[in-house]
Amino acid sequence: MRKQDITIYDVAREAKVSMATVSRVVNGNTNVRKDTRDRVMKVINRLHYQPNAVAQGLASKRTTTVGLIVPDLTNLYFAELSKGIDDIALLYKYNIIITSIENRLMREDQAIQGLLNKQVDGVIYMSDTLPEEAVEAFKRTDTPVVLAGTKDSHSEFPSVAIDYKKADTEALNLLYNDGRKNLALVLGNPDTVVNVQNRIPAYKKFMSDHNLGEGHIYSNVKDHSDGYNLLSQLDQDGVDGVIVTNDVTAVGILNSAIDAGKKVPEELEIITASATQIASVVRPALTAIRQPLYDIGAVAMRMLTKLMNNEEVPETQIELPYEILKKQSTTNE
Amino acid sequence: MRKQDITIYDVAREAKVSMATVSRVVNGNTNVRKDTRDRVMKVINRLHYQPNAVAQGLASKRTTTVGLIVPDLTNLYFAELSKGIDDIALLYKYNIIITSIENRLMREDQAIQGLLNKQVDGVIYMSDTLPEEAVEAFKRTDTPVVLAGTKDSHSEFPSVAIDYKKADTEALNLLYNDGRKNLALVLGNPDTVVNVQNRIPAYKKFMSDHNLGEGHIYSNVKDHSDGYNLLSQLDQDGVDGVIVTNDVTAVGILNSAIDAGKKVPEELEIITASATQIASVVRPALTAIRQPLYDIGAVAMRMLTKLMNNEEVPETQIELPYEILKKQSTTNE
DNA sequence: CTGAAAGCGCTAACAT
DNA sequence: ATGTTAGCGCTTTCAG
Numbered sequence: 190m191r192k193q194d195i196t197i198y199d200v201a202r203e204a205k206v207s208m209a210t211v212s213r214v215v216n217g218n219t220n221v222r223k224d225t226r227d228r229v230m231k232v233i234n235r236l237h238y239q240p241n242a243v244a245q246g247l248a249s250k251r252t253t254t255v256g257l258i259v260p261d262l263t264n265l266y267f268a269e270l271s272k273g274i275d276d277i278a279l280l281y282k283y284n285i286i287i288t289s290i291e292n293r294l295m296r297e298d299q300a301i302q303g304l305l306n307k308q309v310d311g312v313i314y315m316s317d318t319l320p321e322e323a324v325e326a327f328k329r330t331d332t333p334v335v336l337a338g339t340k341d342s343h344s345e346f347p348s349v350a351i352d353y354k355k356a357d358t359e360a361l362n363l364l365y366n367d368g369r370k371n372l373a374l375v376l377g378n379p380d381t382v383v384n385v386q387n388r389i390p391a392y393k394k395f396m397s398d399h400n401l402g403e404g405h406i407y408s409n410v411k412d413h414s415d416g417y418n419l420l421s422q423l424d425q426d427g428v429d430g431v432i433v434t435n436d437v438t439a440v441g442i443l444n445s446a447i448d449a450g451k452k453v454p455e456e457l458e459i460i461t462a463s464a465t466q467i468a469s470v471v472r473p474a475l476t477a478i479r480q481p482l483y484d485i486g487a488v489a490m491r492m493l494t495k496l497m498n499n500e501e502v503p504e505t506q507i508e509l510p511y512e513i514l515k516k517q518s519t520t521n522e
Numbered sequence: 523m524r525k526q527d528i529t530i531y532d533v534a535r536e537a538k539v540s541m542a543t544v545s546r547v548v549n550g551n552t553n554v555r556k557d558t559r560d561r562v563m564k565v566i567n568r569l570h571y572q573p574n575a576v577a578q579g580l581a582s583k584r585t586t587t588v589g590l591i592v593p594d595l596t597n598l599y600f601a602e603l604s605k606g607i608d609d610i611a612l613l614y615k616y617n618i619i620i621t622s623i624e625n626r627l628m629r630e631d632q633a634i635q636g637l638l639n640k641q642v643d644g645v646i647y648m649s650d651t652l653p654e655e656a657v658e659a660f661k662r663t664d665t666p667v668v669l670a671g672t673k674d675s676h677s678e679f680p681s682v683a684i685d686y687k688k689a690d691t692e693a694l695n696l697l698y699n700d701g702r703k704n705l706a707l708v709l710g711n712p713d714t715v716v717n718v719q720n721r722i723p724a725y726k727k728f729m730s731d732h733n734l735g736e737g738h739i740y741s742n743v744k745d746h747s748d749g750y751n752l753l754s755q756l757d758q759d760g761v762d763g764v765i766v767t768n769d770v771t772a773v774g775i776l777n778s779a780i781d782a783g784k785k786v787p788e789e790l791e792i793i794t795a796s797a798t799q800i801a802s803v804v805r806p807a808l809t810a811i812r813q814p815l816y817d818i819g820a821v822a823m824r825m826l827t828k829l830m831n832n833e834e835v836p837e838t839q840i841e842l843p844y845e846i847l848k849k850q851s852t853t854n855e
Numbered sequence: 856c857t858g859a860a861a862g863c864g865c866t867a868a869c870a871t
Numbered sequence: 872a873t874g875t876t877a878g879c880g881c882t883t884t885c886a887g
Contacts, residue, residue, distance in 0.1 A: 577864035
C-alpha cells in the first residue's frame with residue numbers, strides 16, 4: 190500500500206528491543222527506561238516509522254475515530270455544528286468519518302450500521318429525525334451516541350441543544366410586542382421531534398394564550414424557492430409576522446417581499462429560528478434566534494469523549510443558552 | 523466493543539462451513555455453490571453478522587475510505603465541493619474521513635500523514651495552498667491524490683478545476699464592456715497557486731492589453747467584515763468595477779455600499795469569482811463566475827476511484843466549463 | 856523495565 | 872466449490 194512500509198517490527202530489530210517495547214514508547218507508556226526510550230525514538234525518526242492505525246484499531250479495539258451523521262453538509266446549520274465538533278475532535282485526537290444522509294440511497298440506520306462496522310468509538314447524530322430503525326441500531330450497540338442540535342422524543346439519548354420552546358415563545362412575543370397579531374409558523378419537515386414536541390406546541394400555546402386564533406402553520410417549506418413562493422400565501426392569509434425555522438427559507442420569503450415591493454419589517458416581520466451566516470449577511474438583516482451552533486457541536490463532542498472513556502457524565506441532556514438577535518427584519522418597538 | 527460480537531468464525535461454525543467460505547459470500551465471490559451461499563446468508567441474517575471493517579482493512583490492505591483535506595467546512599465553496607465528492611463516494615461505497623486544516627493546530631502535512639496512518643485508499647485535497655512539506659508527504663506514498671477546486675504549481679498532481687485565467691478575463695471583459703475602466707481585483711490569500719499563476723496574471727494582462735494602467739489589487743480580504751471595510755479604500759481609489767474571489771467578501775463590499783448609499787451596480791459593479799448559494803441569495807444578486815463546484819467534487823472523486831483501482835486515467839488535469847451568471851450587480855449593457 | 860507469545864477478525868494464496 | 876493456513880501490524884497479558 191505504501192511505498193515504504195516500515196513496521197513496528199523493523200523498528201524493534203534496528204533498536205534491538207522487542208516490538209512490545211516499541212509499542213510502549215509509541216503509546217507513551219511510562220514503563221520504559223529513558224535510554225531505551227531514546228534509542229527507540231531515534232530509530233523511529235530515522236526510519237520515519239508511522240504506526241498503522243488500522244492494525245492498532247484491530248488490536249486495541251479502539252479506532253480513535255468518531256462518526257458524524259448529518260443530513261446536508263451544504264446547510265450552514267450543520268456545517269457550523271460540525272466545525273465545533275471538529276475542533277474538539279482534533280483536540281482529543283479523534284478522526285471524523287462523515288456520513289451524509291440527505292441522499293436517498295442512504296437510510297439513517299444504514300448510515301449508523303456503516304459507522305459501527307468501521308468500529309467508530311462514538312457517533313454524533315445531527316439529523317432532525319431519528320427513525321425507529323435508527324433507534325434500534327443505536328440500542329444494539331455499546332458505542333456511545335450524542336445528539337447535537339436536535340432531540341429524540343423520549344430523551345433516551347444524550348443530547349446538546351437549546352430550549353426550543355422557550356426560544357420560540359420569546360420570538361413570538363417579540364412579534365406580538367411589535368403589534369403583530371396574525372402570526373405564522375413556517376416549518377420544513379413538520380414531523381421532526383423538535384417541531385412536534387417543541388415548536389408547534391409552543392406556537393399553539395402562544396396563540397391560544399393571547400387569543401390570536403388558530404394561526405397558520407406552513408409545512409414543507411424547505412428552501413429559498415419554497416420560501417419565495419410562500420409569500421403570496423402569507424399575503425392571502427394576512428400574515429404580518431412570521432417565525433421561520435430555516436434561515437435560507439426565511440431569506441426566500443424576504444427576497445420575495447422585496448421583489449414584490451412589500452416592506453420588511455413594516456408590512457411583514459420575519460424572525461428566523463436558526464441563524465447561520467446567511468441570516469446576518471442579507472439586507473435587511475434577519476432578526477434571529479441565535480443558537481450557539483459551534484458550541485453545541487463542541488459540547489456534544491466533549492461529552493462524547495467522556496462517554497467513550499467511560500467517564501462519569503452527570504448531565505446528559507444539555508441545553509445551551511440562546512440569544513434573540515434583533516436585526517432589521519423586525520421593528521423592535 | 524460491541525454488545526454482540528459475532529465474528530466470521532461464529533457464522534462459519536453455525537453454517538458448518540469454513541471462514542473462507544463465509545468470507546467469500548460476504549465479499550460476493552462467485553465461487554460458492556448457490557445452496558451453501560443461501561445457507562451462509564441465512565446464518566448471517568439470523569446472527570445479524572456484520573463484518574468488522576477494521577479487520578478487513580488490515581487483512582486486505584484496503585480500507586474503502588478516502589481522506590478529505592479541506593480548509594473550512596463552513597465555507598460553502600468547500601461544502602459544495604464536498605457534497606459532490608460525498609455523493610460519488612457513496613456510489614462507490616467509500617467512506618470519508620474529513621480533516622479540516624483551518625485550525626492552526628493542524629498543518630497540511632500533518633493532516634496528510636494522519637490520513638495515511640489511517641490507511642485511506644486515496645486523498646482529495648481542497649486547500650488552495652499546497653506547501654512544500656505537503657508535496658513531499660504526498661510523494662512519499664503510493665496513495666493517490668486528486669486536487670479539487672485548486673491546482674498545484676507544477677501540475678504534478680491530478681486536479682479538477684476550471685480555467686481561472688479565462689474565466690477572470692471574461693469577467694473583466696464584462697465589466698469593461700459595461701464601461702468600467704477603473705477595475706480592481708480583491709483577493710484573500712494572495713500567495714495561492716491559483717492567484718499567483720492565474721488570477722493575478724490574467725488581471726495584469728487585461729489591464730495592460732486595454733491600457734487601463736496598473737490597476738488595484740487588494741490582498742488578504744478574507745471575510746464579510748474585511749470586504750465591508752474595504753469599500754472606503756475602493757472609493758478612495760476610484761474603483762468602479764471589481765472582481766472578488768470570495769463571495770462572502772463580495773457580499774461584504776456590497777452591503778457596505780448599500781449602507782453607505784452607494785448604488786450597485788450604477789456606481790460600482792461587483793463580480794464574484796466563486797458563486798455559492800450566498801451570491802444568489804443577497805439583493806442585488808451578485809453577478810458571478812459560476813464554478814460547477816458539485817461537479818468538480820464529483821469528477822475528482824470519480825477520478826480518484828479509478829486511480830485507487832489502478833485503472834487508466836487518460837487525462838489527469840481536468841478543466842470543467844464555468845459560466846458567467848449575469849445578475850444584478852453588473853449593468854450588463 | 857523488558858520480552859515472548861497469543862491474539863484482534865479477516866483475506867488470500869494454496870490445496871484439495 | 873470448499874477448506875487450511877498464514878499472515879496483516881499492532882496491543883496486551885503474562886513471565887521474568
